[in-house]
Amino acid sequence: MMSKHLDTFLMCAPEHFEVSYIINPWMEGNVAHGDHLTAQGQWQELKHALQSVAHVECMPAAAGVPDMVFTANGGLVLGDKVILSAFKHVERQAEEAHFSTWFAAHDLQVLHMPHDLPFEGAGDALLDRGVDLLWFGHGHRSDVACAPLMADMLDIEVQALKLVDPRFYHLDTCFCPLQGGYLLYYEDAFDAAAQAWIAARVPVQKRFAVSAEDALNFACNAVNSGKHVFLNHASTVLLAQLQRWGFSVHQIALTEFMRAGGAAKCLTLKMNEPHTVRSRYAADGNLPESVLAL
Numbered sequence: 001m002m003s004k005h006l007d008t009f010l011m012c013a014p015e016h017f018e019v020s021y022i023i024n025p026w027m028e029g030n031v032a033h034g035d036h037l038t039a040q041g042q043w044q045e046l047k048h049a050l051q052s053v054a055h056v057e058c059m060p061a062a063a064g065v066p067d068m069v070f071t072a073n074g075g076l077v078l079g080d081k082v083i084l085s086a087f088k089h090v091e092r093q094a095e096e097a098h099f100s101t102w103f104a105a106h107d108l109q110v111l112h113m114p115h116d117l118p119f120e121g122a123g124d125a126l127l128d129r130g131v132d133l134l135w136f137g138h139g140h141r142s143d144v145a146c147a148p149l150m151a152d153m154l155d156i157e158v159q160a161l162k163l164v165d166p167r168f169y170h171l172d173t174c175f176c177p178l179q180g181g182y183l184l185y186y187e188d189a190f191d192a193a194a195q196a197w198i199a200a201r202v203p204v205q206k207r208f209a210v211s212a213e214d215a216l217n218f219a220c221n222a223v224n225s226g227k228h229v230f231l232n233h234a235s236t237v238l239l240a241q242l243q244r245w246g247f248s249v250h251q252i253a254l255t256e257f258m259r260a261g262g263a264a265k266c267l268t269l270k271m272n273e274p275h276t277v278r279s280r281y282a283a284d285g286n287l288p289e290s291v292l293a294l
């Protein structure tokens with residue numbers, strides 16, 4: 001039987017997945033060019049791999065919302081709250097009602113950004129895995145005005161990072177916090193100020209700037225659960241770095257989803273996000289002295 005301490009990820013089967021419009025550069029030239037059976041197989045492989053270390057819950061797929069397979073974009077979960085996404089592009093806005101219904105039915109308090117500010121959930125808002133900090137990407141999809149609102153709504157410090165390369169339009173396409181406070185990121189996706197914030201806030205020995213080749217293979221769009229990392233593809237250099245940090249890397253081809261601009265991390269939404277480092281340790285039942293002393 002699975003331990004209740006395993007992570008839980010929300011996924012949505014690609015029954016209705018296809019590239020049927022263009023809202024990011026990856027989708028260009030891919031409308032109606034996908035292979036449905038291959039997409040189904042790749043998604044199942046990711047799901048099975050995750051199920052070897054975590055729980056996976058699936059929300060019902062729906063016609064007319066082909067990108068709903070990217071559950072990371074449905075909202076930002078923290079503790080028993082979720083800030084529902086308000087998608088920038090009209091093509092994805094019909095997903096909001098589906099996500100809202102699912103979250104409410106699973107005992108989450110559903111919060112909304114005021115004035116429907118564009119906000120794309122855990123695509124742009126990622127928890128640091130070492131300190132109590134929420135990293136927030138803006139510049140393409142989510143509005144920078146969401147940053148102070150999120151900080152108030154969730155009572156957490158937010159560090160905004162400006163994204164500047166349209167191919168890396170969500171923070172989770174180019175930035176991946178890992179357990180223990182480690183970080184993978186693609187430096188050129190950020191403006192100079194954001195690069196400086198990352199350098200200032202993450203110790204140099206805990207961060208790794210991936211190559212353009214790895215970034216374009218969606219290596220930063222990785223799912224992390226404990227010491228496991230699931231991603232589309234990593235170079236030998238990146239694999240060696242992750243192994244030095246103690247992670248086991250699982251490579252699962254997700255090329256059909258890259259046609260739409262997403263890979264492993266986008267296809268999942270972590271549902272068990274504890275609110276603080278303190279509660280993260282408390283959940284394991286062994287609060288370290290250093291944290292107790294705070």
Ligand SMILES: NC(=O)NCCC[C@H](N)C(=O)O
Nearest residue numbers: 024070123170260261262266
């Ligand atoms: N990067 C993500 O978090 N999700 C991928 C979203 C792909 C979708 N076609 C979009 O452009 O919104």
